[in-house]
Amino acid sequence: MIHRHFVIYKPYGYLSQFMSHDSKQQSKKFLGELYNFPKNIMAIGRLDEKSEGLLLLTTDGKTSDYINSQKIEKEYYAQVDGDIPVEAIEQLKQGIEIGFEGKKYKTKPCKAFKLEKNLQLPERSKKIRDDRHGPTSWVSIILREGKFRQVRKMTSAVGFPTLRLVRVRVGKIQLNDMLPGEVIEVDTFS
Numbered sequence: 001m002i003h004r005h006f007v008i009y010k011p012y013g014y015l016s017q018f019m020s021h022d023s024k025q026q027s028k029k030f031l032g033e034l035y036n037f038p039k040n041i042m043a044i045g046r047l048d049e050k051s052e053g054l055l056l057l058t059t060d061g062k063t064s065d066y067i068n069s070q071k072i073e074k075e076y077y078a079q080v081d082g083d084i085p086v087e088a089i090e091q092l093k094q095g096i097e098i099g100f101e102g103k104k105y106k107t108k109p110c111k112a113f114k115l116e117k118n119l120q121l122p123e124r125s126k127k128i129r130d131d132r133h134g135p136t137s138w139v140s141i142i143l144r145e146g147k148f149r150q151v152r153k154m155t156s157a158v159g160f161p162t163l164r165l166v167r168v169r170v171g172k173i174q175l176n177d178m179l180p181g182e183v184i185e186v187d188t189f190s
Contacts, residue, residue: 003060004038005189007173010055011180012124016046031057035183044068044170045146052124053077053167054175056189063189067170070108070144075169076151077115079128080160083135088158089114092141098153107154111142121166122179128163136163 010016010031018032018041031043037057044056044064053076058064066072092112097104115138128136137160141151152162168175173189 003058003063004041005060005063005186006035006037006041006057006183007178007186008034008055008057008183009175009178009180010047010052012052012126013049015049016043016055031055034181045074047165047167048149051165051167052180053165054170054173054178055167056170056173058189067189068146072171073142073144073169074146074167075140075142077119077121077166077168078139078141078151078155078162079136079164080139080155081134081136081163082160084114084137084139084155084158084160086114088160089139091158092139092154096154096157098147098150098157100147100150100153105147107147107150108143108145110144111140113140114138115140124164125180140168142169 014029014031016031018030018037038059040059041057042064044058044067047053047055056067089112093110095107095109097106117138119138141154143150151165155162171189
C-alpha cells in the first residue's frame with residue numbers, strides 16, 4: 001500500500017478532525033474543509049480548536065505512532081499574558097505540576113526560553129488583546145510528551161496564561177513560511 005503524508009498549518013478555530021457526528025459540533029470547522037484528503041487519513045497528534053500551527057497527517061499508522069512517541073520533539077511558541085521572567089521559564093524547564101484527567105501530573109523536563117517579540121507569524125483570524133491592556137511575551141517550549149492542553153496548563157501554572165499557541169516544529173519538520181489553511185503533500189516526514 002502506498003501511504004500519503006501531508007503537512008498543514010491548522011488555522012485557529014478548526015478542530016483536528018475531519019468530521020463529527022456530535023450534534024454540538026455541527027457548527028464547528030473541520031480539517032476536511034481545507035483539502036480533499038484521502039478517506040483513511042489521520043492527524044498525528046492534535047491541536048485544540050484555539051491552537052494553531054503545524055499538524056502532520058498520514059495514512060500510515062506506524063508513522064503516526066512513531067511521531068507521537070516521546071522520541072520526537074514538538075516545539076510551540078506561546079504568547080503569554082505578562083512579561084514572563086527567567087524564574088518562570090526555569091520552572092517550566094524543570095517540570096511543573098498540572099492537572100491531567102482529574103489528577104496531579106508533573107510534566108517531564110523540557111526546553112524553554114523567552115523569544116523576541118517581533119516573531120514572523122501570520123495574523124490570527126481572531127484578534128488577541130494588544131499591549132495596551134498590559135504586556136505580553138513569547139516563550140518557546142519544546143516537549144517530547146503531549147498531554148491534553150499541556151502547554152496552556154504549564155504556562156498558567158507558572159502564572160502566565162497562554163493567549164496564543166502556535167506549534168512551529170515536529171521533529172525536523174518546521175512551519176517556516178506556511179500560511180493558515182495551507183496544505184502540502186510530502187513524500188515522507190524525514
